[in-house]
Amino acid sequence: MTFEQYLQTSLSALKRNRSRTGLTILGIVIGIAAIILIMSLGKGAQKLILSQVQGLGTKSVVVVPGRQLEGPPSTVGLESLKKRDLEELSKPYNVPHAAHVIPLIFGNDITEYESENFRAQIYGSSDQMPVIFDADPVEGMFFSQDDVVGSANVVVIGSKVNTELFPNGGGLGSRIKIKDKSFKVVGILPSKGASSLINFDDGVIIPYTAAQNYLFGTKHFDRILVDVDTEANIDITIEDVKQTLRMTHDIDDPTKDDFSIVNQKDLADRVGVITTALTYFLAAVAAISLLVGGIGIMNIMLVSVTERTREIGLRKAVGATTKNILLQFLFESVVLTLLGGIIGIILGTTASFVASVVIGRLASFEWTFIFPIGGAVLGIVVSTIIGLIFGVYPARQAARKSPIEALRYE
Amino acid sequence: MSNIIEVTNITKSFKDGDRVTEVLKGVSFSVPKGQFVAIMGRSGAGKSTFLYQLGLLDHPTSGELMLDGVDILKLKSEERTRFRLERLGYVFQDYALLPDLTAIENVVLPLLMQNVPDDIAYEKSKQALMRVGLEKRMYSLSNKLSGGEQQRVSIARSIAHDPKILFADEPTANLDSESSENVISIFKELHKQGQTIVMVTHEADYGKITDRTVLLADGVIIEDTINAHS
Numbered sequence: 020m021t022f023e024q025y026l027q028t029s030l031s032a033l034k035r036n037r038s039r040t041g042l043t044i045l046g047i048v049i050g051i052a053a054i055i056l057i058m059s060l061g062k063g064a065q066k067l068i069l070s071q072v073q074g075l076g077t078k079s080v081v082v083v084p085g086r087q088l089e090g091p092p093s094t095v096g097l098e099s100l101k102k103r104d105l106e107e108l109s110k111p112y113n114v115p116h117a118a119h120v121i122p123l124i125f126g127n128d129i130t131e132y133e134s135e136n137f138r139a140q141i142y143g144s145s146d147q148m149p150v151i152f153d154a155d156p157v158e159g160m161f162f163s164q165d166d167v168v169g170s171a172n173v174v175v176i177g178s179k180v181n182t183e184l185f186p187n188g189g190g191l192g193s194r195i196k197i198k199d200k201s202f203k204v205v206g207i208l209p210s211k212g213a214s215s216l217i218n219f220d221d222g223v224i225i226p227y228t229a230a231q232n233y234l235f236g237t238k239h240f241d242r243i244l245v246d247v248d249t250e251a252n253i254d255i256t257i258e259d260v261k262q263t264l265r266m267t268h269d270i271d272d273p274t275k276d277d278f279s280i281v282n283q284k285d286l287a288d289r290v291g292v293i294t295t296a297l298t299y300f301l302a303a304v305a306a307i308s309l310l311v312g313g314i315g316i317m318n319i320m321l322v323s324v325t326e327r328t329r330e331i332g333l334r335k336a337v338g339a340t341t342k343n344i345l346l347q348f349l350f351e352s353v354v355l356t357l358l359g360g361i362i363g364i365i366l367g368t369t370a371s372f373v374a375s376v377v378i379g380r381l382a383s384f385e386w387t388f389i390f391p392i393g394g395a396v397l398g399i400v401v402s403t404i405i406g407l408i409f410g411v412y413p414a415r416q417a418a419r420k421s422p423i424e425a426l427r428y429e
Numbered sequence: 430m431s432n433i434i435e436v437t438n439i440t441k442s443f444k445d446g447d448r449v450t451e452v453l454k455g456v457s458f459s460v461p462k463g464q465f466v467a468i469m470g471r472s473g474a475g476k477s478t479f480l481y482q483l484g485l486l487d488h489p490t491s492g493e494l495m496l497d498g499v500d501i502l503k504l505k506s507e508e509r510t511r512f513r514l515e516r517l518g519y520v521f522q523d524y525a526l527l528p529d530l531t532a533i534e535n536v537v538l539p540l541l542m543q544n545v546p547d548d549i550a551y552e553k554s555k556q557a558l559m560r561v562g563l564e565k566r567m568y569s570l571s572n573k574l575s576g577g578e579q580q581r582v583s584i585a586r587s588i589a590h591d592p593k594i595l596f597a598d599e600p601t602a603n604l605d606s607e608s609s610e611n612v613i614s615i616f617k618e619l620h621k622q623g624q625t626i627v628m629v630t631h632e633a634d635y636g637k638i639t640d641r642t643v644l645l646a647d648g649v650i651i652e653d654t655i656n657a658h659s
């Protein structure tokens with residue numbers, strides 16, 4: 020018999036029992052769809068994490084005031100990071116591997132220009148900020164060290180702020196108002212999306228001195244970022260930062276630390292652990308449903324073999340060999356699982372596309388949909404293999420039938 | 430040796446758990462070329478079982494079997510299948526057609542299984558269907574045909590490859606008298622053309638058209654008569 024004859028016979032056998040065929044392949048469909056989801060979402064998550072981490076770089080160490088990362092959120096020591104800490108951390112003999120040390124102050128308020136206004140994230144930082152965040156303006160320049168020292172009324176604005184306040188352009192060099200204080204726009208940032216710390220598009224960046232003196236009236240920082248020269252020195256630097264801060268804060272007992280340190284790499288690793296766990300979970304779902312699906316296929320094929328005892332016998336009586344029958348039934352189960360695989364790929368792809376759109380909407384970050392070609396190929400291969408594995412036993416049962424047995428079967 | 434069938438002391442037993450039923454208890458039997466033999470006997474006598482052994486649809490428990498000069502029991506399973514496809518024809522009581530196929534597809538299937546080229550196979554099948562008077566129903570689905578027509582398709586299938594021996598197991602048992610006559614006249618015609626035929630039947634009447642009547646009872650031949658008319 021030829022390939023086409025096998026295919027034709029299989030298809031007509033499967034068509035005869037449409038609804039049963041559909042139910043039979045359900046397990047395979049779910050399993051393969053899960054594989055596709057894993058591959059697609061896994062890739063998307065990986066990309067997201069990378070872009071988030073890249074916003075700051077894995078070489079950065081973030082100093083957070085207070086102890087909010089351990090136990091119940093504590094309000095004690097939230098104002099513990101001061102200008103003196105910044106100065107001490109910037110001294111090479113305290114933290115020799117720090118390439119840059121920058122402070123961050125967060126807030127948000129209405130920004131105004133003529134009749135336009137927009138509620139923006141307000142960031143106070145230093146002139147070094149673009150080095151760490153890779154945030155060079157497309158128009159104008161970032162403010163300078165002199166601006167920071169002199170608490171100059173200058174501002175670098177994000178792309179969304181720019182389009183909201185200056186729908187007709189011409190933002191650079193204009194004066195906008197924040198809390199009734201006037202700031203001169205010296206730079207406009209490109210559209211960047213959010214990173215883990217900063218929402219550049221919706222934000223405005225001003226010298227931290229200006230933020231403290233004119234807007235918030237405070238003397239502390241919300242974060243101090245320490246950019247380490249190479250990744251290998253992160254652990255040493257964390258120790259150096261701790262020592263320095265304990266010295267400036269007069270702390271002898273490490274459990275009384277009024278600050279904590281978040282390492283970007285740890286954060287990335289932690290997110291990585293979660294996505295890995297999720298991947299394993301989905302993989303387990305896929306494996307189980309493929310196993311169950313495979314057993315379902317085997318079950319239905321056995322029923323089919325019994326039902327078609329007579330047909331099998333007749334085929335043998337007119338000359339079908341044991342091998343013909345074996346191949347016929349193997350073909351049928353592979354066609355069945357492949358069909359399930361293809362539907363699963365379509366379903367999984369659709370689901371991961373929808374997921375990417377929904378995630379993109381709900382969370383404000385970019386989630387790119389990736390068609391998992393590898394997943395599709397894997398899906399085809401896996402479903403074929405399942406068809407072969409779970410088809411062998413029923414096919415052998417079929418092939419073993421004798422013409423006589425079939426002719427006696429009613 | 431001019432005998433086309435030479436059976437010596439064939440037995441056949443079936444095992445069902447510990448129980449062994451011996452259905453054929455040593456049957457010896459020979460048929461010269463061109464003979465039309467009727468095999469008769471009560472229900473359960475072992476007629477079908479005997480014919481299955483002769484038609485190579487089953488394998489005897491012991492004994493010897495020569496068909497067309499070939500020692501069948503020495504052949505391998507695939508060789509036996511090949512021999513059966515090429516040299517034997519078999520007509521079943523219940524036609525044994527594949528319901529999803531048309532008349533001609535049913536007839537052509539064994540030929541294609543022997544790797545006869547498509548065009549030759551279809552030509553032979555057409556001729557066989559003409560010989561049984563079914564050229565008009567060639568492309569009908571076999572399950573849409575009447576019982577008599579289905580049996581004629583089955584006969585066409587069994588003779589399309591010019592078999593050396595034609596076996597038939599109660600070919601008229603499921604048919605009305607008109608269809609039966611039709612089928613029997615086909616067998617008579619085939620016999621006239623020199624076809625060797627072994628037919629299991631319940632109809633004592635067919636003694637008039639066959640050369641010989643063999644009576645089976647309880648797995649042995651108890652009577653073997655040459656019919657007077659021939």
Ligand SMILES: Nc1ncnc2c1ncn2[C@@H]1O[C@H](COP(=O)(O)OP(=O)(O)OP(=O)(O)O)[C@@H](O)[C@H]1O
Pocket residue numbers: 443445450452470471472473474475476477478479
């Ligand atoms: N595969 C089998 N397994 C067990 N017993 C069998 C098998 N095939 C036949 N038999 C038994 O062998 C005996 C003879 O069966 P067979 O079909 O040959 O009878 P028969 O003479 O053709 O009868 P009928 O005229 O009813 O067709 C019966 O008792 C039957 O039950």
Ligand SMILES: [Mg+2]
Pocket residue numbers: 476477478598
């Ligand atoms: Mg019988």
